[in-house]
Amino acid sequence: MALFRYKDSKTQALADHLNETAQRQFTQEELFQFAPYDPDAGERGGYSGYSYWRSTLRAFRKDRTAMFFLCVIALTLLFTFLEPLIPYDRQPNTIYYTERAEINLFTRQPVLDENGDPVVKVSLAKDLAPGKEFWFGTNTIGQDLWSQIWAGTRNSLAIGFAVACVDALLGILVGVLWGYVRKLDFLFTELYNVFDNVPQTLLVIIISYILRPGMGTMIFAMCLTSWLQTARFVRNQVVIIRDRDYNLASRCLGTSTWHIITRNLLPYLVSIITMRMALAIPAAINNEVFITYIGLGVPLETPTLGNLVEAGRKVMSEAALRYQLFIPVIILATITISFYIIGNAFADAADPKNHVN
């Protein structure tokens, strides 16, 4: 019979040992002997089985709203890849034609042929409202908006993820070193100042001029500057906590800088960093919208949400054409809202003090 039972496999060794000792019959001499030093015994210990990330995930999963929006993002992502497979044979860049009844310009009546039927004429399928033939309608040059929007969402999310990854990696690394290591304060402060003050517009122009304009070039140009704000943000947080007593104690005990960073500083900042990262993807997409607005976006044959919003903005004054603006904006808004809610919920869950209740 096992007297002691532990849930976690890591403590199995301890449990086995305790059970074995409890059941053994000791002789009188054995009981009053000194126990020899056994390094293996030192390794056995009361391991609580608490995992920070597992608890965080558990707290996160309890948040229904956040789980809902996580599903929304997952489905959107999945759908952008599945969309080309559904039986709707329109291409994003093809210009379509449609058959329309010919209208007499003076009488505004349909032109009739000798049998009394309206004359049908093939014309450019431009500015058609959403309907059966074109699910989201067509734009001003007769391209199908449904396929444009999903291709655009796919491209924009790709830009967003790529830029946010670089943003997170470089931003956190530079930010922590900049904030914590005082000897590097000089280097990084000036590096930040240099990178922050070379105008992004100039960089985008020069890079598109040297390299071929397109998605890759755009991602590269945006990565060059996107990490700056994250780095500054993380750095400010680190400066605030770097001289707190627990860090001072760690330094006095001779803990290495790397260890302090990964064990003392970053765990403290998890909630704030996750929120920042969740906003990085929509921020990158919105930055792309801005770059398109000033006329430096990716070429029009690569649809992105930036291109679509910009095209929609131009026709906004005509009420009948506003669907061209509202559809991409709704998709963009859905993505941003989802990431914001997920980020906020994860940040709440990342605080260990919220794990208990």
Next chain:
Amino acid sequence: MAKYIGKRLLRSLLTLFIIITIVFSLLRLMPVEGYFQNFEKMSSTQIRVGLQQLGLTDPLPVQMAKFWKGVFQGDLGVSHKYRVGVSVLDIIGGKMPLSLSIGLCSLGIALLLGLPLGILMARSTRTRWKIGDRLGTVFVVVIQAVPAAVYYLLIQFYGGRLPGASMFFDAGRPATWLLPIFSLALGNIAYYAMWLRRYMVDESNKDYVKLARAKGVPTAEISRKHIFRNAFVPLVQFIPTSVILTLMGSLYVESLYSIPGMGGLLVTAIQTQDNTLVQALVLIYAAISILGLLVGDILMAILDPRITLGQKEGGR
């Protein structure tokens, strides 16, 4: 502290020099055809003469030396594309006050509304239905989610119909200032409310706050004296930069309401390859943004005495 500030100011001069060198060299990488409007029709001699007039045929160090000599004499050069023959400083001087006053108004409104909204949201997370938090979150989410270019348009479109307001800006009529200021403030209100809420929620879970609560300190006092005081420190670092950013104006808003401000001046100058204007703008913006970072650090150290900036014994 004073020593640290002095050192950093000195280093900033070096940084400023590096920034200008980089921008200067990048500008020289721009395509030659961008400098002339009818490049295709020009003969090679015309192009050479044109470049010579712009001072682009000299070797790069000579051009740099000329530029710095001008800077020390208080002369940043003459615009040759944006407004031909007008001194760059005159162009900037005519536009900056307008952007600055609109920007400062909107920043003031954003702080006055955004900070209380953040506090309200954070405090209401402790109540049963969290109504304040939910409503505030809806506002923040909407502002974050809809691209600024789109909601600015909607504000102009529907706000412009209000009595007294106008679709366009007129410096002499105060009512026309409202819409642009309001449009600009919305984004900042959401930003400050969102982050203040985040910091205050994190802070209110700390042990010293729980102790204060257990001792029976009134909730309002805890949230004002303890939580807000600590939560505001990370935000204060960005405030000088926000003030300075108002100098640059807003490209979207200023072009929508046709405000003759700084917004988009840099972008236009870069796109039309008006090199002298770009250099002057970069010099000015860089100088003040470096200062903004420094002032932010100092404010942070003043607000939270535990933060030390200089090299310290035992610090790494």
